[in-house]
Amino acid sequence: MPEVSLNNTLGAAFLGTIATSCFYGITVVQTYIYYKRNGTDPAYLQALVFFLWVMDSLHLALVVHAVYFYAVTNFTNVFMLDIPIWSILSQILVTGVSDGAVRGVFCHRVWRLSNRNYVLVVAISISSLIVFSGSIAFAVKGFSIPTFTALSEISDILYISLGSGVVADVLIAGSMCFLLAKRRTGFTRTDSIVRVLMMYSINTGALTSMAALLTLLCYASMPNNFIFIAFYFVLPKLFLNSLLATLNARQPLRESGSGDMVSFPLSATTNSRLSFSAGRPQFTQSLTNRDDQRNLQIQIQTTTDTKSDPDPHGVVDEELKPWPVYARTETPIAFAV
Incomplete structure (x- = not known):
C-alpha cells in the first residue's frame, strides 16, 4: 500500500x-x-x-x-x-x-x-x-x-x-x-x-x-x-x-x-382619472364633498396575437395546451366619466 x-x-x-x-x-x-x-x-x-x-x-x-x-x-x-x-x-x-x-x-x-x-x-x-x-x-x-x-x-x-x-x-x-x-x-x-x-x-x-x-x-x-x-x-x-x-x-x-394582469380600484368618486404610463394604467382620484355620483363606463378593445408551441420542457399538460408564448394588447383601455 x-x-x-x-x-x-x-x-x-x-x-x-x-x-x-x-x-x-x-x-x-x-x-x-x-x-x-x-x-x-x-x-x-x-x-x-x-x-x-x-x-x-x-x-x-x-x-x-x-x-x-x-x-x-x-x-x-x-x-x-x-x-x-x-x-x-x-x-x-x-x-x-x-x-x-x-x-x-x-x-x-x-x-x-x-x-x-x-x-x-x-x-x-x-x-x-x-x-x-x-x-x-x-x-x-x-x-x-x-x-x-x-x-x-x-x-x-x-x-x-x-x-x-x-x-x-x-x-x-x-x-x-x-x-x-x-x-x-x-x-x-x-x-x-x-x-x-x-x-x-x-x-x-x-x-x-x-x-x-x-x-x-x-x-x-x-x-x-x-x-x-x-x-x-x-x-x-x-x-x-x-x-x-x-x-x-x-x-x-x-x-x-401569458402576459400581465392589471387591476385598479373603482370607487364612487368624482374627478377620477385613469392615465397610461409606459403601457400600464395608473389610477388617480381627487376626493370632494359632492353628493352627485357619475357612472363609470369602460370600453375595452384588445387585439391578441398568440403563437403556440409544444412545451419545450418535455411535458405538455393537457389543461395548458396550447402554450401561449406571446400576447399583445394593441388598443389601450378607453373610458368616459
Missing part, C-alpha cells in the same frame, strides 16, 4: 460528503416544490421524480456509511483506507441508475424538440448507455477487487464511462440550445423565455460535464487518493437538481409568457 495521507484520502471523502449533503438538501426542497406546483403532470413523470428522490436518498446513505466506516469505525486503522467497502461500490451502482434515468428524460426532451431527429437521439442514447453500462460494470467488478490500488486493473472502464458522460452532457446541452434557438419568433417575451431555457440547458451541461471531467482527471493523475471520489459523490446530485430545476421552472415561464 502506498504512503497514506489523511488530508487527500479521508479528508477529501469527508469534504465530498459535506457537499453531497448540501446538494441533497436542495434536492429535497426542489422535490417538494415540484409536487406542490406540478400536480397535473402525468403519473409516470411524478413516479419518476419520486423514484429519483428515493435513489438520491439511498446514495447519500451509502456515502455517509462509507465515510463513517473509514473515519469512525476504523479511526486508528489507516490501512483500511485501501479496502473498498461495499457501500462505496454500491453507491456507484445507484449513481449509474439515477444518472441514466435523468439522461433519459433529457434525451426524450431532445426527441420532442427536434421533431424526432434520430441522429441526435441515437448519439445521446449511445453515449448515455455507455455511461450506464460502464458504471454497472465497474461497480460489479470492483466487488471482486480487494484494494483501491488494484482498481487500476479496471481503470479503462472508468475512463470510458466518465469520458462518455462528458460527451453525452455536451451533446444534450448543445442540442437543447440549438433546438431552442430555432424556436425564436421575434417576439420579445417569447425570445426571453427561450433565452432562459437556453441558460438552463447550458448550466446543466456545464456543471455535470465539468464534474465528470474533474473526476476523470483526478483519477488519472491521482489514483492513490480519494479526491476523485469526492467529485464523484457530488455528480448524481448535480444531475437530479438540474432536472428538477428545469421542471420547476415551467410554471413561472408559462406565467411570464
Whole structure:
C-alpha cells in the first residue's frame, strides 16, 4: 500500500460528503416544490421524480456509511483506507441508475424538440448507455477487487464511462440550445423565455460535464487518493437538481409568457382619472364633498396575437395546451366619466 495521507484520502471523502449533503438538501426542497406546483403532470413523470428522490436518498446513505466506516469505525486503522467497502461500490451502482434515468428524460426532451431527429437521439442514447453500462460494470467488478490500488486493473472502464458522460452532457446541452434557438419568433417575451431555457440547458451541461471531467482527471493523475471520489459523490446530485430545476421552472415561464394582469380600484368618486404610463394604467382620484355620483363606463378593445408551441420542457399538460408564448394588447383601455 502506498504512503497514506489523511488530508487527500479521508479528508477529501469527508469534504465530498459535506457537499453531497448540501446538494441533497436542495434536492429535497426542489422535490417538494415540484409536487406542490406540478400536480397535473402525468403519473409516470411524478413516479419518476419520486423514484429519483428515493435513489438520491439511498446514495447519500451509502456515502455517509462509507465515510463513517473509514473515519469512525476504523479511526486508528489507516490501512483500511485501501479496502473498498461495499457501500462505496454500491453507491456507484445507484449513481449509474439515477444518472441514466435523468439522461433519459433529457434525451426524450431532445426527441420532442427536434421533431424526432434520430441522429441526435441515437448519439445521446449511445453515449448515455455507455455511461450506464460502464458504471454497472465497474461497480460489479470492483466487488471482486480487494484494494483501491488494484482498481487500476479496471481503470479503462472508468475512463470510458466518465469520458462518455462528458460527451453525452455536451451533446444534450448543445442540442437543447440549438433546438431552442430555432424556436425564436421575434417576439420579445417569447425570445426571453427561450433565452432562459437556453441558460438552463447550458448550466446543466456545464456543471455535470465539468464534474465528470474533474473526476476523470483526478483519477488519472491521482489514483492513490480519494479526491476523485469526492467529485464523484457530488455528480448524481448535480444531475437530479438540474432536472428538477428545469421542471420547476415551467410554471413561472408559462406565467411570464401569458402576459400581465392589471387591476385598479373603482370607487364612487368624482374627478377620477385613469392615465397610461409606459403601457400600464395608473389610477388617480381627487376626493370632494359632492353628493352627485357619475357612472363609470369602460370600453375595452384588445387585439391578441398568440403563437403556440409544444412545451419545450418535455411535458405538455393537457389543461395548458396550447402554450401561449406571446400576447399583445394593441388598443389601450378607453373610458368616459
